[in-house]
Amino acid sequence: MARETFQEELDELVGEVLELGEEVHGTLSEMVSAMESHDGSIAGREVGVDHRFKARGQEIDREVLLLQARQAPVAKDLRLLYSVMSLANHMVRSGTLGEHIYHGLVETDGHERDEDLDEALVEMAKTARNIFRQGLDIFRSRDIDGARSLQATDDKVDLLYSEALNLIANPSESGVGTPEWRMRAALTVHYLERIADHGVDIGGLTVFLTTGERIEDAMQQYMDREVRDDTRE
């Protein structure tokens, strides 16, 4: 096959971005542990990881630019390079949001908490981490159907998000937690929702890479087809 070196460079680049994804997933898993165990020391150990993610993201961007300049990619190669840049951005952003949550955990370590809200946060954190994991796996295996299903999973996060906002607006009777903790909880809800969105987008890039279509367009076509089939029945 022609362009073997270019193909090797592309494969290497995909390997690098997936490796970055695994690292970010690792830090999101630690975040869940820290939230579940209320152990500020776990969070303390992870503070500062986003510098590493950002540096790796920049390195990936640089390699993509170099390949674009040197190889003038088109079609699937162009889509792959675009996807890699987008993936790196989603991963770095997820890592940074995890970092924000770590800061909150460290700063509110030992604070009184609203237990109902705390429970909702942990549930949401697990869901966001799992979606991120699924997004990575879907991209790795180029699983288009999986990407479409993941898009639907986002609804679950939206429900948890609404539930958490409801708890923030209506504190439980058992205890509202300290003002600092409550403020941090409100921000954490938002960060977790964003992490889940990044996970969905990571999976969605599989559709673009494989077919050249945006997942939003593919989903719309899928829904239109469903409506047509229902009407026929």
Added chain:
Amino acid sequence: MERNKTKEQTSKEKATPKKQESQTGQRQAEAPMEHTAQSMEVNGLNAYYGGFKAITDIGMKIAPNKVTALIGPSGCGKSTFIRTLNRMHEVARGGRVEGEVLLDGEDIYGKNVDPVQVRRKIGMVFQKPNPFPTMTIYDNVVAGLKLQKRHKKGELDDIVEGSLRQSALWDEVKNKLNDSGMSLSGGQQQRLCIARTLAVEPEVILLDEPASALDPMSTMKIEDAMLELKKRYTIVIVTHNMQQASRASDYTGFFFIEDMGEPGQLWEFAETEKIFTRPERKETEDYVTGRFG
């Protein structure tokens, strides 16, 4: 061809650059005006060299005022195809065509159609610049016109300036129109050949790898000229340069041979953006990404 005469004359009258007096008193040609050029349509086209079938069952609509690029590996029939578009193929030994090629709805292979008139309306620029070596720059531009009818000197001056402006060469040669065409660089010679094609006021311009022997700067000038020219003409270009096809064309046709010895086929035809971002067929994708060819 006759039935289009009135329409053609009207549109050409609009399109011909007119002279105007500048503030300094010098006459200048106006910028090329936009003009709706004629479209082409190819149906069930086969082309042969003797007993060998070079291309088979080609169907393509060539949109007016657009650049259509033809790409594909060597030997897949691109150049054969482009030569069938102005009846140059039949000049080759054993050259023969089946099917139809319509220019504005009329078959250029029709019984009473004069091939010379076809080639005037559908001009061609070749890979290697081929100015007439013994002629001046000026005479090279008007060479085609002199075969048609007598023109007044003033008319010829206007045509030379207009054609050289459209081919983006005027500023570089306006002070040496009486120099030999061979005194120009390769890129300039190629633009001179484009000007020579434009001088006879064609509807369609066929370019067979016009920049393959040129340096990057000359190539860019040809591409820039094409972007201007498509405002007035329909353009078809054969190119091996993928970046050129993606930069300069609106539609792209990918020619392909399934097996050695088989005739070339039009494998995929679509908007250029689609061919270079998400082609339908694997062979197209493999070719444009450089996996073969």
